[in-house]
Amino acid sequence: MEKAALALSTLLLISGCAHNSHTETSDVNDSGTATEQSAPHHQMTDQWVGRWTGVEGLFLEISKDESAGPGHYLLHMRYGLDADQIGTFEGQATAEGIRFNRGDRSQMLRAGDGEATGMKWLMEKKDCLVVATGEGYCRD
Known part of the structure; x- marks a missing residue:
């Protein structure tokens, strides 16, 4: 008791x-x-500014969107092999990475490694950004 x-x-x-x-x-x-x-979020994602390379000519170029303020980015990307799978999207820093809308879906760009991309051509890479398994971009 x-x-x-x-x-x-x-x-x-x-x-x-x-x-x-x-x-x-x-x-x-x-x-x-x-x-x-938000300050820590954009300090992390500011380090992602620049060019990232995918497979078969896919790429991601991240730049700061100065007009929108800290933690806002422009993501210019070729994310597929079809002619219409290229574009520039507005993104915003979050605790998980950079959130952006592509088509009718909200997407999240996260830090990872080659294994997280799910693509055998990137498996050995250590510094990558991943949207989803099968879509990732790495730096050498």
């Missing part, structure tokens, strides 16, 4: 602490929080 009471009081203590930390966090200005959270 004493163990149950001890466990219950510990649970109440922990939940009270969690409640207090949430209350303190909620007093922070939302605009300041958004700036702090």
